[in-house]
Amino acid sequence: MSIDVYLKMECSYTNELIRNVLEEENGLFNLMNSSTSNGDNILYWLEYEDIDFDMLYRLAKESNNKKILANSYCIRKGLLRKANFALFVQKYLSKRPDSILRNHYPETHILDLSHPDYLDEALNEAFELRDILQENTKEDIEPIPFILKASILDKASELFIFYTQSQLEEFFTNKYDENDDDDDSIANIREWIIQRYIKNPKLLSTYQNRKFHLRVYVIAERNLRIYVYDGILALFASLSYNNDKQSFDRLRHITNTCAQIDSQLNENDLVKEFFTLENIDNDIRLNIFEQIKLIIKDIFTGLHNEITIFQPLKNAFEIYGFDFLINENNEVYFLEANAYPDFKQTGNLLNIVIKELFQNLVQYIILPYFGYQQINKITQRKFHLVYDKQKTI
Incomplete structure (x- = not known):
């Protein structure tokens, strides 16, 4: 019996790769033009807004022969919204002070701000940050840099590196427009996080010391x-890194591919596979990967008990893009997680990384869910199980 598939992703790069992987399975997947199906096995691979979560929750409680699988959970704001995640980490560390997150998640402060006029009040709530920013104004100390991030935005939107409260005030004053009624206006963001900026990133001479x-x-x-895929990408800035306190050049500091629009470099210079990078010993690579797996395991160990901010469904799966930074001592820091990651930033030269991601997904998750045996298709890149509620990994 085949599996009816309703596939509709806005990104053509992603949509075509998924379609190609499903079509390779010798007719096992029946790609539909409509979301209506009378079959007993149905796979919905859709944008978040197009998924019928009421139906998923209802079927998750019912006992019948119909099997439906969707590609997203409904509630996961505790992982994806930066402010919610920061609050989760604070709560988790109060219970688990020995968690790996204590030393592998940057110092983070939450800022609730609806207008620049209320910045003083917001910083009084984040008084520890306020005190550090005041210390940063003294001439006889090495100032601590911070980076501002909007809680609900991605793709490097509204990132800003600063040292003092006056710099932060200037940023918000320049960005806010009282006459801007746009729903996407910065005035509607409200929740921000401010993290201690990691100013000593790992740099590789082969790649012009670009962050x-x-x-x-x-x-x-x-x-x-929870599985971690070892097809890890390294996303590079366009220009060599420097720690100039007087200027913030996005092409030196921001490594998201979407932020490199003005770059003179080509795709192959901006996106590489981590395990093929030069100037990194294999033992160091493996140690970095072990740190990544332990951090991810601990995140979901804690999140799985926070049902108001993270609710897994027994008839769903989801792919997340986790971002990590390595410092010069090869210590790994978790930065943020994104749902529906932008696969097209991988480009065409490395699209095999994404294709094998989907092939492993079909083999280890989709087929077993519908009662089919794994195909045992050989891929160079693999899934690594790091967390299972039913077992101790």
């Missing part, structure tokens, strides 16, 4: 197993 971060694909399935 980079790691994009790690994490797969959550059902209720709840």
Whole structure:
């Protein structure tokens, strides 16, 4: 019996790769033009807004022969919204002070701000940050840099590196427009996080000492197993890194591919596979990967008990893009997680990384859910199970 598939992703790069992987399975998947199906096995691979979560929750409670699987959980704001995640970490560390997150998640402060006029009040709530910013104004100390991030935006939107409260005030004053009624206006963001900026990133001379971060694909399935995919990407800035306190050049500091629009470099210079990078010993690579797996395991160990901010479903799976930074001592820091990651930033030269991600997803998650045996298709890149609610990994 075949599996009816309703596939509709806005990104053509992603949509075509998924379609190609499903069509390779010798007719096992029946790609539909409509979301209506009378079959007993149905796979919905859709944008978040197009998924019928009421139906998923209802079927998750019923006992019948119909099997439906969707590609997203409904509630996961505790992972994806930066302010919610920061609050989760604070609560988790109060219970688990020995958690790996204590030393592998940057110092983070939450700022609730609806207008620049209320910045003083917001900083009084974040008084520890306020005190550090005041210290940063003294001439006889080495100032601590911070980075501002909007809680609900991605793709490097509204990132700003600063040292003092006056710099922060200037940023908000320049960005806010009282006459701007646009729903996407910065005035509607309200929640921000401010993190201690990691000013000593790992730099590689082979790549002109350009800063980079790691994009790690994490797969959550059902209720709840977590896999880490070892097809890890290294996303590079366009220009060599420097720690100039007087200026913030996005092409030196921001490593998201979407922020490199003005870059003179080509795709192959901006996106590489982590395990093929030069100037990194294999033992160091493996140690970095172990740190990544332990951090991810601990995140979901804590989140799985926070049902108001993270609710896995037994008839769903989801792919997340986790971002990590490595410092010069090869210590790994978790930065943020994104749902529906932008796969097209991988480009055409490395699209095999994404294709094998989807092939592993079909083999280890989709087929077993519908009762089919794994195909055992050989891929160079693999899934690594790091968390299983039913077992101790």
